[in-house]
Amino acid sequence: GESVGLHLPTLSVQEGDNSIINCAYSNSASDYFIWYKQESGKGPQFIIDIRSNMDKRQGQRVTVLLNKTVKHLSLQIAATQPGDSAVYFCAENNRGSQGNLIFGKGTKLSVKP
Amino acid sequence: GAVVSQHPSWVICKSGTSVKIECRSLDFQATTMFWYRQFPKQSLMLMATSNEGSKATYEQGVEKDKFLINHASLTLSTLTVTSAHPEDSSFYICSADRTYEQYFGPGTRLTVT
Numbered sequence: 001g002e003s004v005g006l007h008l009p010t011l012s013v014q015e016g017d018n019s020i021i022n023c024a025y026s027n028s029a030s031d032y033f034i035w036y037k038q039e040s041g042k043g044p045q046f047i048i049d050i051r052s053n054m055d056k057r058q059g060q061r062v063t064v065l066l067n068k069t070v071k072h073l074s075l076q077i078a079a080t081q082p083g084d085s086a087v088y089f090c091a092e093n094n095r096g097s098q099g100n101l102i103f104g105k106g107t108k109l110s111v112k113p
Numbered sequence: 114g115a116v117v118s119q120h121p122s123w124v125i126c127k128s129g130t131s132v133k134i135e136c137r138s139l140d141f142q143a144t145t146m147f148w149y150r151q152f153p154k155q156s157l158m159l160m161a162t163s164n165e166g167s168k169a170t171y172e173q174g175v176e177k178d179k180f181l182i183n184h185a186s187l188t189l190s191t192l193t194v195t196s197a198h199p200e201d202s203s204f205y206i207c208s209a210d211r212t213y214e215q216y217f218g219p220g221t222r223l224t225v226t
Contacts, residue, residue, distance in 0.1 A: 008154050036217075043119075043206050043217040044157070089156060100147070101208075101215060103156045 008087060010108045019077040019111075023090035023104045028071060030092035034101070035064060035075045037086045044089060047075070077109075085111045114140050117209050119218035126197055126225055133193045134221045136207030142187035143209035148180075151204040151220075163190040197225045 013019045025033065031052040036044035050057045050064045050073075057064050063076040073090050090104040116139040126132050136146055144165045149157040161182055162170040169182035181193040190209075194201055202225045208215040 041204075041220070041222070043117075043208075043220045045217070046214075100159055100162065103158075106156050 008106050008108045010110060012110045012112060013080050015080060015082060015111055015113050017080055019075075019080045019084070019109060021075045021077075021088050021107045021109065023073040023075075023107075025071050025073060025090065025092040025104065026102065027092060027094060028068075029094050030102075032093040033064070033066060033073050034091045034093070035062075035073075036089045036091060036103075037084075038089060038106075039086045047088075080109075080111050082111045082113055085109055115209075115211055115214075115216040116140055117207065117216045117218040119205075119207055119221050121221060122219060123222040124224070126223070128198055128225055129196055131193055131195045132197055132223060133191055134205055134207075134223075136190045136192070136209070136218055138188045138209040138211075138216070141209070141211050143190075143211060144187060145210040146184060146190040147208045147210070147215065148182065148190070148192050149206045149208070151206060153204075157206060160192075194223065197223070199225045201225050 034049040035047040037047050038044045048059045048062050048064050050066050055066050061078045065074045087106045087108050089106045091101040093101050118137045120135045146163040148160045150160050151157045159172050160175045163182045163184040165184045165187050171177045184190040204220050204222055206220045208217045
């Protein structure tokens with residue numbers, strides 16, 4: 001779906017706490033999902049991905065959970081650090097088609113020291 | 114590996130002039146590159162898919178005669194904003210596809226005065 005809006009949802013957490021960022025995706029045919037981190041004035045940076053045949057994947061300090069029943073994706077960041085402050089986007093992709101990424105609205109994460 | 118660059122990183126131009134933005138994959142070849150536009154506090158919106166050696170595929174609502182895309186080699190795609198107007202001011206981001214994964218450039222900030 002389209003991602004249009006003038007205000008990004010914001011999540012404010014204390015340094016050291018865990019963060020959970022949520023995303024609802026639109027296409028039930030999407031079979032590949034990615035989380036990106038975007039710092040101000042920069043391009044998106046890959047964080048972690050997950051395929052539709054999985055419901056959980058872990059990386060370094062990050063975990064992605066996929067619930068295909070309700071078309072929901074979440075990103076968990078453990079022991080959040082000030083350097084994690086950025087806007088986080090989920091993106092969905094249908095590899096069977098052209099494979100274009102569709103980006104979600106984004107969530108701004110602010111980490112208080 | 115998988116580094117994508119953009120040039121320029123920012124540009125200011127006068128209304129009515131044209132601006133060319135370059136996207137290069139530095140250490141891999143990309144038959145497909147993507148161009149996105151991002152307005153402040155909004156998500157990335159796909160403008161067009163650039164295929165090496167063939168015409169670009171534009172998303173609905175994107176004027177192909179205004180946003181000219183040339184993908185002349187496996188490492189370079191260019192986006193030319195013709196007759197730019199203040200409403201074209203935005204952050205333009207490209208990505209390059211390598212084995213169905215997209216690697217993003219750092220973005221180009223365009224300001225039209």
